[in-house]
Amino acid sequence: xxxxxxxxxxxxxxxxxxxxxxxxxxxxxxxxxxxxxxxxxxxxxxxxxxxxxxxxxxxxxxxxxxxxxxxxxxxxxxxxxxxxxxxxxxxxxxxxxxxxxxxxxxxxxxxxxxxxxxxxxxxxxxxxxxxxxxxxxxxxxxxxxxxxxxxxxxxxxxxxxxxxxxxxxxxxxxxxxxxxxxxxxxxxxxxxxxxxxxxxxxxxxxxxxxxxxxxxxxxxxxxxxxxxxxxxxxxxxxxxxxxxxxxxxxxxxxxxxxxxxxxxxxxxxxxxxxxxxxxxxxxxxxxxxxxxxxxxxxxxxxxxxxxxxxxxxxxxxxxxxxxxxxxxxxxxxxxxx
Numbered sequence: 001x002x003x004x005x006x007x008x009x010x011x012x013x014x015x016x017x018x019x020x021x022x023x024x025x026x027x028x029x030x031x032x033x034x035x036x037x038x039x040x041x042x043x044x045x046x047x048x049x050x051x052x053x054x055x056x057x058x059x060x061x062x063x064x065x066x067x068x069x070x071x072x073x074x075x076x077x078x079x080x081x082x083x084x085x086x087x088x089x090x091x092x093x094x095x096x097x098x099x100x101x102x103x104x105x106x107x108x109x110x111x112x113x114x115x116x117x118x119x120x121x122x123x124x125x126x127x128x129x130x131x132x133x134x135x136x137x138x139x140x141x142x143x144x145x146x147x148x149x150x151x152x153x154x155x156x157x158x159x160x161x162x163x164x165x166x167x168x169x170x171x172x173x174x175x176x177x178x179x180x181x182x183x184x185x186x187x188x189x190x191x192x193x194x195x196x197x198x199x200x201x202x203x204x205x206x207x208x209x210x211x212x213x214x215x216x217x218x219x220x221x222x223x224x225x226x227x228x229x230x231x232x233x234x235x236x237x238x239x240x241x242x243x244x245x246x247x248x249x250x251x252x253x254x255x256x257x258x259x260x261x262x263x264x265x266x267x268x269x270x271x272x273x274x275x276x277x278x279x280x281x282x283x284x285x286x287x288x289x290x291x292x293x294x295x296x297x298x299x300x301x302x303x304x305x306x307x308x309x310x311x312x313x314x315x316x317x318x319x320x321x322x323x324x325x326x327x328x329x330x331x332x333x334x335x336x337x
Contacts, residue, residue: 143233156266227257239267244274 065073235254238247248271254264 144229156263160267160270225257227254227261231257232263235264235267239271242274244271244278247271248275 231250231253235247235250238244238250247267251264251268251271254261255268258264
């Protein structure tokens with residue numbers, strides 16, 4: 001059971017008299033009603049709750065009126081909401097278009113930068129290729145001029161004698177791998193290595209290119225086949241540097257292209273003669289080595305026999321010595337007429 005405490009005004013309120021002033025029980029005032037703290041809190045919360053519920057009921061009633069489609073207020077509110085929705089959609093579209101234009105501009109600038117870089121790289125490469133092409137053309141022109149100035153076709157006999165009599169220093173000669181192949185004007189021969197023909201890559205490319213041109217062209221079938229310039233240059237270089245084995249093989253190639261080539265026919269007997277001379281000199285050197293070994297063994301046995309054998313060896317060496325280089329070509333080459 002709950003007790004309700006009444007609020008008395010200040011004029012009617014007076015404090016309770018102490019017990020020792022009371023002389024009889026009839027004069028005692030009734031005790032004030034007591035409400036616990038929990039009840040007070042509950043009452044205060046209930047009052048607040050009722051206030052909020054009333055506010056919500058009023059709000060729901062207004063919203064119910066606005067949601068009814070028949071009312072004029074609802075129609076106006078719907079129109080306002082539609083206009084606001086359209087405005088928001090237009091704002092979103094404008095923002096999307098602005099962002100799209102920005103992205104396209106950024107992509108266009110990036111592509112322009114890439115194209116500029118590519119164009120610069122292509123220009124640099126084209127300049128390098130053009131310069132390389134010019135350098136190659138200059139080298140070809142220089143080789144042509146040098147090949148023309150090497151040999152005078154009007155006086156081949158004199159040119160051959162001049163090349164044979166000239167003394168060149170071949171200590172600087174190296175191959176494509178950078179290995180030195182000459183010493184004091186003589187070629188260093190590797191005994192373990194077989195003597196193959198070395199043909200440059202440019203020569204192979206020229207030969208293949210000429211074959212392709214011959215196969216593809218139908219109008220030029222009747223024209224005579226000419227020797228490539230590079231092959232002629234290699235042939236002349238081999239004769240100048242006295243590489244007779246290589247010269248013989250290149251001469252064979254030249255005659256395969258042009259069987260009636262005058263230069264190859266003129267140099268062919270000279271090449272054969274020089275090869276025979278080298279073979280004879282190498283065989284004589286071997287004989288000298290064998291005879292020197294025999295002399296050393298016989299000298300240990302007896303001094304008289306060694307002196308006689310040395311005289312015989314000197315006689316044989318004088319017989320086997322070749323003719324001087326400065327002799328005329330008719331005396332050198334028995335095949336030359």
